[in-house]
Amino acid sequence: MKWYQKPWSAVLFLFLFFPVGLFLMWRYQPWKMGLKIAVTAVIGVIFIAVIVPGDPVPPGSPAAVMSLETGADFSTTSTAPAPTFSMPPMPTATTTSPSALATTLATVATMKSIAAATTTTTRQARFVVYWGHTGDKVHISPNCRTITNGVLSGTLDECKAEGHTDGWCGVCSGGWSDERFYREGNPYAD
Ligand SMILES: [Zn+2]
Numbered sequence: 472m473k474w475y476q477k478p479w480s481a482v483l484f485l486f487l488f489f490p491v492g493l494f495l496m497w498r499y500q501p502w503k504m505g506l507k508i509a510v511t512a513v514i515g516v517i518f519i520a521v522i523v524p525g526d527p528v529p530p531g532s533p534a535a536v537m538s539l540e541t542g543a544d545f546s547t548t549s550t551a552p553a554p555t556f557s558m559p560p561m562p563t564a565t566t567t568s569p570s571a572l573a574t575t576l577a578t579v580a581t582m583k584s585i586a587a588a589t590t591t592t593t594r595q596a597r598f599v600v601y602w603g604h605t606g607d608k609v610h611i612s613p614n615c616r617t618i619t620n621g622v623l624s625g626t627l628d629e630c631k632a633e634g635h636t637d638g639w640c641g642v643c644s645g646g647w648s649d650e651r652f653y654r655e656g657n658p659y660a661d
Contacts, residue, residue, distance in 0.1 A: 475495055475499070476495075476499040478500060480495060481495040481496040481499065481500050485510065485514065489514050489518070493510075493511060493514065496510060516572065516573075520570045520573070597656030597657055597660050598626060598627070598652070598653070598656055598657065598660075599624050599625065599626065599657055599660040600624070600625070600626070600627050600630050600652070600657060601613045601615070601618065601622050601623065601624050601630075601659075602618070602622075602623050602624075602630050602633065602635045603617070603618040603619065603620060603621065603622060603623065604620050604621055604623070605620060606618075606635070606637075607634065607635050607636060607637030608635060608637055608638065608639065608640040608641075608644075609627065609630050609631075609635050609638065609639050609640065609644065610622075610639075610640045610643050610644060611639070611640070611643055611644040611647050611652070611657055611658075611659060612643040612644070612659045613659060614643075614659075615640055615642055615643035615644075616642065616643075617640060617642050617643070627649065627652060627653075
């Protein structure tokens with residue numbers, strides 16, 4: 472295999488000088504048709520974003536970052552089976568500019584990561600129970616008057632492991648059960 476037939480040279484030229492890279496990819500690389508079309512479409516979007524007058528793409532903008540990330544992705548996929556992924560609809564000049572599309576994609580990714588982090592925090596806080604240094608009960612409320620010498624908190628499993636195996640407190644936890652706790656979480660947890 473000549474050097475220009477190897478996957479890395481196609482990826483390198485896609486990165487440095489895309490017309491050569493596109494040629495090498497289409498001519499020599501056995502990648503899936505969907506991947507080749509996706510690569511060509513992404514480079515086309517970036518190229519249009521760079522040359523469109525009045526719509527410059529400064530270094531570090533989402534479109535420029537996207538091209539860097541794209542190059543990295545293809546170098547890792549060149550030896551493995553090509554992944555199948557769907558491209559977003561191609562923007563038209565009259566509705567959405569390419570750089571606006573890149574900005575939208577970056578914004579969506581950021582919002583997804585924030586939402587995932589928020590969900591994790593909420594879930595951990597909700598499934599907390601309380602117990603005292605003495606007594607065998609599980610308490611739903613950290614302010615239960617039967618906890619007199621300092622309140623401890625943790626998961627229900629941790630509470631039971633500490634020896635609090637006599638069920639839910641009759642003062643603060645009337646009507647509560649393990650099943651209801653796992654279903655609803657703790658409304659007193661913050
Ligand atoms: Zn209690």
